[in-house]
Amino acid sequence: MTTRSRFERFLENIAVGPNQEAAAFRSANAIARKIHGHYSNAPYCDDTRKIIGSYGKGTAVSPPRDIDVLCIMNRSDYDRFDRYSGNGQSALLQEMKRLFQQRYPNTKEIGGDGQVVVIDFATGHKVEVLPGWHATGGGFLVPDTHGGGRWRHVDHEAEIENVADSDARSDGNTRDLIRMLKAWQTHCSVPIKSLVIELRSVRFLAGWEYAGRSATYYDWMVRDFFHELTGKANSWHTIPGTTEKKHYGDAWLSKAHSAYSRAVKACDYEAADKATEAAYEWRKIFGGQYEF
Numbered sequence: 001m002t003t004r005s006r007f008e009r010f011l012e013n014i015a016v017g018p019n020q021e022a023a024a025f026r027s028a029n030a031i032a033r034k035i036h037g038h039y040s041n042a043p044y045c046d047d048t049r050k051i052i053g054s055y056g057k058g059t060a061v062s063p064p065r066d067i068d069v070l071c072i073m074n075r076s077d078y079d080r081f082d083r084y085s086g087n088g089q090s091a092l093l094q095e096m097k098r099l100f101q102q103r104y105p106n107t108k109e110i111g112g113d114g115q116v117v118v119i120d121f122a123t124g125h126k127v128e129v130l131p132g133w134h135a136t137g138g139g140f141l142v143p144d145t146h147g148g149g150r151w152r153h154v155d156h157e158a159e160i161e162n163v164a165d166s167d168a169r170s171d172g173n174t175r176d177l178i179r180m181l182k183a184w185q186t187h188c189s190v191p192i193k194s195l196v197i198e199l200r201s202v203r204f205l206a207g208w209e210y211a212g213r214s215a216t217y218y219d220w221m222v223r224d225f226f227h228e229l230t231g232k233a234n235s236w237h238t239i240p241g242t243t244e245k246k247h248y249g250d251a252w253l254s255k256a257h258s259a260y261s262r263a264v265k266a267c268d269y270e271a272a273d274k275a276t277e278a279a280y281e282w283r284k285i286f287g288g289q290y291e292f
Contacts, residue, residue, distance in 0.1 A: 162199075
């Protein structure tokens with residue numbers, strides 16, 4: 001197998017299968033209907049929910065993680081929870097949590113992480129539910145229970161467009177790079193946020209000279225990405241569509257250094273036509289889904 005064919009096979013191996021994707025969307029849509037039926041008297045339509053996160057951006061990988069759904073709420077519910085004297089945001093998520101517990105008593109886990117309600121289904125995937133309201137000027141207001149509670153401005157459509165525009169400019173390489181880095185994130189237990197991976201991938205490919213080339217260049221793409229990433233500890237990036245800054249932290253730095261070192265070795269092996277040795281190094285980064 002050539003470098004290109006091995007990377008293409010790897011991407012096939014980590015792709016979300018049609019049955020997995022269909023199951024995730026069924027669960028998300030069922031939950032969106034439940035919320036709409038509880039909080040609204042209007043007929044349900046798909047415009048009352050948005051699939052966000054990795055499924056919305058086209059960067060989901062297998063094994064399945066979670067599907068994120070933003071449920072668009074009525075203004076009257078925002079006013080009701082905004083009038084709370086203390087942390088109406090937490091009260092909202094707790095109310096939704098109780099609603100789901102009635103509907104899904106056999107789910108593995110229902111909880112909140114400060115901004116969403118998480119439903120962990122026995123089928124192996126989670127649905128993260130985020131209630132939101134249209135914000136003036138674009139985006140949404142969503143609850144954040146931290147620090148006593150606040151309404152946070154987000155723009156998931158801008159995040160989706162950021163990835164999609166980069167993917168179009170790079171002839172599909174942006175989403176491929178993000179998916180591969182998520183495999184690294186999982187296999188090496190890297191404490192880096194998926195949003196940081198996305199933001200850095202877009203920024204990296206915007207300046208990489210081979211950004212629009214084929215998968216023949218994917219070994220260099222991975223190597224050069226890790227090289228750039230190791231210099232970005234504790235940097236930050238403005239989240240698309242907002243003024244909020246996403247700080248990268250540095251808990252992932254040592255693992256990024258290790259990945260870069262292994263990628264350098266793998267690229268050297270690729271150049272020397274030592275495919276088995278190269279694949280062995282890639283598997284240290286990506287795991288068994290990267291085949292010899």
